[in-house]
Amino acid sequence: MIVKRSPLTFWERLYLPAILGGFKVTLRHFFKKKVTMQYPEEKWTVPPDYRGAPYLVRDQEGNTKCVSCQLCEFVCPPKAIKITPPGLSGPPADRSNAEKMPLEFEINMLRCIFCGYCQEVCPEEAIFLMKDYSLTGTSRAEMIYNKEKLLALGGTHNDRIQKWKWKAEEAKAQGVAP
Amino acid sequence: MTTVLESKPASPPVEKIKIKVDGREAEVPRLMPDWQGKLVPTTMLQACQIAGVEVPHYCYHPKLPVAGNCRMCLVEFGLPAIGPDRKPILNEDGTPKIIRQALPYDPNLPRGAIACATPISPGMEIYASSPATKQMREAILESLLINHPLDCPICDQAGECKLQQYSVEYGQSESRFAEEKVHKPKRVDLGPRIVLDDERCILCTRCIRFSKDIAGDDALGIASRGSHNFLTNYPGKAFDNNYTLNTVDICPVGALTSKDFRFQMRVWFLKETKSLCTSCGTGCNIVIGSREEKVYRYTPRENDAVNACWMCDYGRLNYKWIDRADRLKEVRKQKTDGGREPIAWTSALKEISEKLRTAAPGSVAIIASARQTNEELYLLAKLAKRLGARTDSVPRRGEADKLLFHADRNPNSTGARLTGFLSAEMGSNFNQIADAIRTRTIRTLLVFGEDVTKHGLSAALLKGLDALIVSDILPSPTVELAHYLLPGCAHAEKRGTFTNVKGRVQKLMKAVEPPGDARPEWEFLHELVFNVTGQNGFVSIEGLFHQMAKDVPALAGLTWAALGDTGVTVAI
Numbered sequence: 058m059i060v061k062r063s064p065l066t067f068w069e070r071l072y073l074p075a076i077l078g079g080f081k082v083t084l085r086h087f088f089k090k091k092v093t094m095q096y097p098e099e100k101w102t103v104p105p106d107y108r109g110a111p112y113l114v115r116d117q118e119g120n121t122k123c124v125s126c127q128l129c130e131f132v133c134p135p136k137a138i139k140i141t142p143p144g145l146s147g148p149p150a151d152r153s154n155a156e157k158m159p160l161e162f163e164i165n166m167l168r169c170i171f172c173g174y175c176q177e178v179c180p181e182e183a184i185f186l187m188k189d190y191s192l193t194g195t196s197r198a199e200m201i202y203n204k205e206k207l208l209a210l211g212g213t214h215n216d217r218i219q220k221w222k223w224k225a226e227e228a229k230a231q232g233v234a235p
Numbered sequence: 236m237t238t239v240l241e242s243k244p245a246s247p248p249v250e251k252i253k254i255k256v257d258g259r260e261a262e263v264p265r266l267m268p269d270w271q272g273k274l275v276p277t278t279m280l281q282a283c284q285i286a287g288v289e290v291p292h293y294c295y296h297p298k299l300p301v302a303g304n305c306r307m308c309l310v311e312f313g314l315p316a317i318g319p320d321r322k323p324i325l326n327e328d329g330t331p332k333i334i335r336q337a338l339p340y341d342p343n344l345p346r347g348a349i350a351c352a353t354p355i356s357p358g359m360e361i362y363a364s365s366p367a368t369k370q371m372r373e374a375i376l377e378s379l380l381i382n383h384p385l386d387c388p389i390c391d392q393a394g395e396c397k398l399q400q401y402s403v404e405y406g407q408s409e410s411r412f413a414e415e416k417v418h419k420p421k422r423v424d425l426g427p428r429i430v431l432d433d434e435r436c437i438l439c440t441r442c443i444r445f446s447k448d449i450a451g452d453d454a455l456g457i458a459s460r461g462s463h464n465f466l467t468n469y470p471g472k473a474f475d476n477n478y479t480l481n482t483v484d485i486c487p488v489g490a491l492t493s494k495d496f497r498f499q500m501r502v503w504f505l506k507e508t509k510s511l512c513t514s515c516g517t518g519c520n521i522v523i524g525s526r527e528e529k530v531y532r533y534t535p536r537e538n539d540a541v542n543a544c545w546m547c548d549y550g551r552l553n554y555k556w557i558d559r560a561d562r563l564k565e566v567r568k569q570k571t572d573g574g575r576e577p578i579a580w581t582s583a584l585k586e587i588s589e590k591l592r593t594a595a596p597g598s599v600a601i602i603a604s605a606r607q608t609n610e611e612l613y614l615l616a617k618l619a620k621r622l623g624a625r626t627d628s629v630p631r632r633g634e635a636d637k638l639l640f641h642a643d644r645n646p647n648s649t650g651a652r653l654t655g656f657l658s659a660e661m662g663s664n665f666n667q668i669a670d671a672i673r674t675r676t677i678r679t680l681l682v683f684g685e686d687v688t689k690h691g692l693s694a695a696l697l698k699g700l701d702a703l704i705v706s707d708i709l710p711s712p713t714v715e716l717a718h719y720l721l722p723g724c725a726h727a728e729k730r731g732t733f734t735n736v737k738g739r740v741q742k743l744m745k746a747v748e749p750p751g752d753a754r755p756e757w758e759f760l761h762e763l764v765f766n767v768t769g770q771n772g773f774v775s776i777e778g779l780f781h782q783m784a785k786d787v788p789a790l791a792g793l794t795w796a797a798l799g800d801t802g803v804t805v806a807i
Contacts, residue, residue: 124388124389125498126387126388126389126393126501127501127504128388130504131501131503131504142498142499142500142501143498144497144498144499145494145495145497145498145499147498154421155389156386156389156421156422156498157389157498180387180388181388224384224418227415227416227418228418231417231418233418233419233420234420
């Protein structure tokens with residue numbers, strides 16, 4: 058295809074009208090409301106369904122909800138999650154009938170792509186993508202968040218079902234020790 | 236378990252019956268072997284398997300007696316109609332009329348039969364995928380799940396659970412059960428290696444039948460009634476025989492779990508490598524489950540010529556030494572002042588080759604473990620022949636049991652004999668070698684995978700040698716005295732073959748990487764043999780195996796590929 062290039066007109070060759078047009082835009086914005094945010098002093102309000110960093114949560118009774126099923130580790134596309142299962146000799150789970158919880162739970166935040174698969178796959182509602190988006194550290198090792206840090210950052214999740222609690226109560230009522 | 240002939244020995248076992256599975260015609264043998272190998276009438280389940288149609292089942296296991304209690308294999312079926320004259324009734328087009336079996340009190344309701352225990356008959360039609368069959372399966376699954384705790388996130392069986400699998404394939408998507416579930420004991424300590432979760436049990440009795448009929452230890456049973464049925468061991472008697480962990484394998488759900496594997500790793504992460512158990516001369520076929528260079532478990536692999544579907548607990552748990560922290564990781568040479576320094580593989584092999592090449596005939600002895608592979612022993616035999624060396628291995632005897640555990644605790648005694656490494660009875664040359672070292676006839680000793688200080692060659696004796704060349708995987712007093720230390724590989728870290736006590740030549744495959752600088756023994760032995768004898772001709776384990784098959788009469792005609800996954804039996 059041949060693009061026809063017509064020669065510039067006199068006004069176009071004069072160049073000044075374009076400059077003035079540009080100044081007009083600048084002047085218009087000069088008197089408008091400012092849109093620039095003074096980050097990090099000013100911060101953006103994160104929308105409610107924002108996918109930030111994944112953290113672990115405890116239930117309202119302070120129990121670690123994660124049972125170390127390792128589905129998040131399995132589904133994680135960039136392989137950011139590494140879970141060490143407790144084995145037989147590991148510490149007992151916070152809720153005794155849940156039988157296990159992770160010995161160690163590490164998320165490499167440098168690898169994490171905040172896709173939310175871990176939250177979606179979790180059968181225990183133990184991991185949630187929260188609103189943190191600006192994660193910094195001075196070393197790579199510092200960016201690997203361990204279980205303690207993840208639980209501290211995750212806080213409490215108000216669990217409406219509390220499946221393990223009612224399972225234990227049900228078993229107890231039937232005379233079976235949970 | 237000897238094969239017992241059927242009551243009618245005259246009938247040839249190849250007699251075939253024509254049936255139809257899902258509308259397709261199939262020809263199946265009239266008789267097939269049962270769990271003991273005895274010929275009995277073929278069941279609908281076996282017939283479907285031959286026709287390539289899967290019938291889901293829990294309690295049926297080809298190596299166990301049929302119980303028929305889970306009802307999962309229910310199928311709708313039809314039989315040829317027979318007239319009052321005992322002749323088949325024909326349709327208008329001349330084909331035999333088939334009557335779909337229905338309940339006697341309601342001809343509209345199909346009557347299923349359990350495929351695992353119903354023998355086939357000529358002209359039978361099995362509707363393994365009909366709507367009625369599907370409905371029966373849905374109903375059975377729903378019933379099995381009534382009191383199931385659904386604690387898959389904390390269940391070790393998740394990922395290899397038949398309840399999960401069949402629920403996806405044949406079950407309903409939602410539970411209609413709104414009532415309170417019956418709770419049963421969890422974390423029941425059945426014995427030293429087994430934990431039982433009674434809530435997960437679907438009462439298929441596979442474990443009971445295995446313990447009673449295969450292991451010969453009638454330790455398990457079902458107590459109580461109805462929904463409160465639960466599996467238990469005999470009160471006061473721990474479930475403790477050498478085969479308990481097989482019940483974990485055959486448990487279709489997560490009721491029986493191994494204490495050793497409990498909460499260690501989710502099964503879907505495990506890389507599965509076909510290999511062999513090395514704890515005795517039986518050579519049970521196994522699958523090594525490993526992840527990120529760590530071995531997590533052994534599970535038996537079916538091989539009817541060796542171990543059927545089973546293996547003993549001792550062999551199964553004998554893997555923890557593989558990733559011990561004190562594994563030998565570097566090639567070392569003893570300095571003149573007695574200290575040790577690391578040395579490169581190439582320099583070490585060059586120096587050793589030089590020493591062996593210049594050694595006087597008869598001044599070398601080789602002691603190699605019968606835990607080394609056929610290929611390694613073959614190379615050592617070649618070296619021994621060239622050097623006129625005396626050879627021996629350490630015999631290991633124990634008590635045999637009546638199922639799999641063999642009295643010979645070396646996995647490859649037969650291989651040591653067949654490859655020509657051992658000429659006399661195992662262990663009979665030790666005294667001669669000790670004497671020859673004492674009289675300074677033997678100046679150089681090669682030790683592969685044994686601590687000879689425990690077997691008659693004292694440290695003082697070894698110190699008198701000109702050269703002590705040791706290859707091992709774990710530290711020992713012999714390793715401490717070595718002039719040259721060559722770190723070797725565990726069986727899970729290399730490829731090769733073993734020959735079991737019955738002459739079955741079987742392959743082992745590599746599951747994990749060796750630690751540090753350790754190398755498979757056959758690799759550096761190949762270099763050593765080349766340097767000393769000038770013979771070459773292979774660069775891979777396949778090539779080496781083929782050369783061995785050419786040189787060793789007992790292995791004549793074997794190829795690496797022909798060994799397959801389950802091996803080949805040779806005359807011994």
